[in-house]
Amino acid sequence: MTKPTSLTQQPAWQALERHYDQLKDKQLRELFADDAGRGEKLTAEGAGLFLDYSKNRVTDETLRLLLQLAEQTGVAAKRDAMFAGEKINVTEGRAVLHTALRVPKGGTVMVDGVNVVPEVHAVLDKMAAFADQVRAGTWLGYTGKPIKNIVNIGIGGSDLGPVMAYEGLKFYSQRNLTVRFVSNVDGTDLVEKTHGFDPAETLFIVSSKTFTTQETMANATSARAWLLGTLKDDSAVARHFVAVSTNAEAVSKFGIDTTNMFGFWDWVGGRYSMDSAIGLSLMIAVGPAHFQELLAGFHEMDEHFRTAPADKNLPMLLALLGVWYDDFFDAQTVAILPYDQYLSHFSAYLQQLDMESNGKHVTLEGDLVDYQTGPVIWGQPGTNGQHAFYQLIHQGTKLIPCDFIGFIQTLNPLTPHHDLLMANVFAQTEALAFGKTRQEVEADGVEAEQVAHRVFEGNRPTNTILADKLTPRILGSLIALYEHKVFVQGAIWNINSFDQWGVELGKVLASKIVPELQAGAEPDLQHDSSTNALIRRYRAGRRAE
Numbered sequence: 001m002t003k004p005t006s007l008t009q010q011p012a013w014q015a016l017e018r019h020y021d022q023l024k025d026k027q028l029r030e031l032f033a034d035d036a037g038r039g040e041k042l043t044a045e046g047a048g049l050f051l052d053y054s055k056n057r058v059t060d061e062t063l064r065l066l067l068q069l070a071e072q073t074g075v076a077a078k079r080d081a082m083f084a085g086e087k088i089n090v091t092e093g094r095a096v097l098h099t100a101l102r103v104p105k106g107g108t109v110m111v112d113g114v115n116v117v118p119e120v121h122a123v124l125d126k127m128a129a130f131a132d133q134v135r136a137g138t139w140l141g142y143t144g145k146p147i148k149n150i151v152n153i154g155i156g157g158s159d160l161g162p163v164m165a166y167e168g169l170k171f172y173s174q175r176n177l178t179v180r181f182v183s184n185v186d187g188t189d190l191v192e193k194t195h196g197f198d199p200a201e202t203l204f205i206v207s208s209k210t211f212t213t214q215e216t217m218a219n220a221t222s223a224r225a226w227l228l229g230t231l232k233d234d235s236a237v238a239r240h241f242v243a244v245s246t247n248a249e250a251v252s253k254f255g256i257d258t259t260n261m262f263g264f265w266d267w268v269g270g271r272y273s274m275d276s277a278i279g280l281s282l283m284i285a286v287g288p289a290h291f292q293e294l295l296a297g298f299h300e301m302d303e304h305f306r307t308a309p310a311d312k313n314l315p316m317l318l319a320l321l322g323v324w325y326d327d328f329f330d331a332q333t334v335a336i337l338p339y340d341q342y343l344s345h346f347s348a349y350l351q352q353l354d355m356e357s358n359g360k361h362v363t364l365e366g367d368l369v370d371y372q373t374g375p376v377i378w379g380q381p382g383t384n385g386q387h388a389f390y391q392l393i394h395q396g397t398k399l400i401p402c403d404f405i406g407f408i409q410t411l412n413p414l415t416p417h418h419d420l421l422m423a424n425v426f427a428q429t430e431a432l433a434f435g436k437t438r439q440e441v442e443a444d445g446v447e448a449e450q451v452a453h454r455v456f457e458g459n460r461p462t463n464t465i466l467a468d469k470l471t472p473r474i475l476g477s478l479i480a481l482y483e484h485k486v487f488v489q490g491a492i493w494n495i496n497s498f499d500q501w502g503v504e505l506g507k508v509l510a511s512k513i514v515p516e517l518q519a520g521a522e523p524d525l526q527h528d529s530s531t532n533a534l535i536r537r538y539r540a541g542r543r544a545e
């Protein structure tokens with residue numbers, strides 16, 4: 001295999017380094033003063049989303065060079081390879097085809113010579129039939145009572161997507177059903193999430209791609225014990241447990257009838273799986289029609305990403321701006337700031353999507369990278385964050401590029417809340433970009449020794465993403481926007497965005513330590529002195545309980 005030119009040797013990268021030296025001290029104030037039309041020019045639209053990226057520290061030249069970098073690193077060809085089902089997840093020898101999950105009926109996506117779209121829709125139809133039964137109260141529990149409570153048991157991609165979208169689309173959900181999500185192996189999670197539930201009215205959805213994940217299996221086993229503690233008959237499991245997995249054998253071994261299993265495929269990565277059967281809990285909550293709308297939004301963004309010219313392509317632009325700060329300004333983090341309470345879990349969802357995908361230190365060829373890869377993703381919904389961490393973004397010493405996400409219409413029109421909320425979006429991005437100069441502070445008549453504290457340097461970059469209203473379709477398109485942003489960045493950095501070996505070592509060590517915590521006699525501990533001492537201290541504490 002011939003190695004591609006190393007990223008830092010690409011002409012566009014080197015030109016960007018030189019360009020950075022010229023631009024790094026340039027103020028957004030100047031950039032806006034130089035071009036009265038900047039705020040309208042540096043925008044793009046697609047799949048129901050409007051992006052204003054004018055408040056970024058870029059000029060036409062920066063954008064030209066970033067687009068050149070995308071070209072020189074072959075982003076378009078890599079994107080086409082993903083959509084075509086090539087095995088771009090090279091360390092696991094798999095295709096990466098979450099985009100096939102939202103191809104409309106009648107479409108074609110070939111994997112190993114088979115069109116997978118009919119299979120995708122067969123599973124969606126099976127999910128819809130089941131969801132309709134649960135919603136109508138005709139899926140009866142073991143004692144003949146209809147199901148009122150749904151508990152999704154899963155972790156990582158088998159939890160974060162469904163919980164984020166369930167919260168995101170709560171407005172559209174059937175309110176007589178209570179839906180909860182158990183993920184943590186901490187028993188508190190299961191105990192608290194089943195608190196107050198009648199087992200005879202409770203359905204567990206065990207969601208796990210592999211059906212071997214320690215946390216999920218422990219929670220599912222304890223949930224079954226909780227159920228049988230009341231219902232006292234193993235055959236009750238069939239009415240109260242369904243599974244979502246790619247591993248039919250393990251599902252059956254756990255005791256769930258595979259007719260109650262909803263499948264998906266190894267070409268769907270965990271963090272890209274919320275629009276597969278992993279979204280079953282969401283579909284039950286919001287109904288199959290809204291779920292279809294969500295898929296349509298994903299697909300619309302897929303098509304935009306596949307076909308829009310690079311300089312108008314939302315995922316491409318977001319990704320390139322991210323690379324600009326990450327690799328040239330050395331920004332370590334990105335804040336995701338949705339101004340919508342329904343998106344309270346959106347940043348947590350993006351943490352896995354982005355950090356598990358692009359938290360990599362070697363290239364596709366296995367060489368150590370000599371540039372920064374994925375940033376730390378974090379955030380909170382506005383306006384809460386403003387009263388917590390925005391101080392540091394405005395006046396701290398770190399550069400934190402932010403994505404502000406807002407909606408023109410609210411789902412809950414309670415005068416004057418929405419105008420207050422959105423005024424804060426516009427005010428924050430304005431304040432971050434333009435700050436407040438010493439002269440302006442002095443003009444306010446502030447005492448001389450107080451002036452420095454009240455100066456805002458500004459020049460803090462932001463993107464603003466606006467959509468008309470938070471609908472299932474818009475949510476789908478927003479998620480796909482970030483999926484593809486992560487893809488483009490991974491393509492530029494020449495890393496594999498689709499494996500996650502970094503989570504393995506901890507898993508292996510934990511399974512080794514579990515028996516050491518549980519052994520009756522003092523085990524022969526072979527760890528380092530810190531780990532040995534911590535284990536001994538824990539064991540001593542447990543004996544004293």
Ligand SMILES: O=P(O)(O)OC[C@H]1O[C@](O)(CO)[C@@H](O)[C@@H]1O
Pocket residue numbers: 155156157158207208209210211212213216270271356500503
């Ligand atoms: O769906 P599973 O197989 O239980 O895996 C859960 C999660 O564990 C991981 O493999 C590692 O954290 C994620 O990629 C995945 O989403």
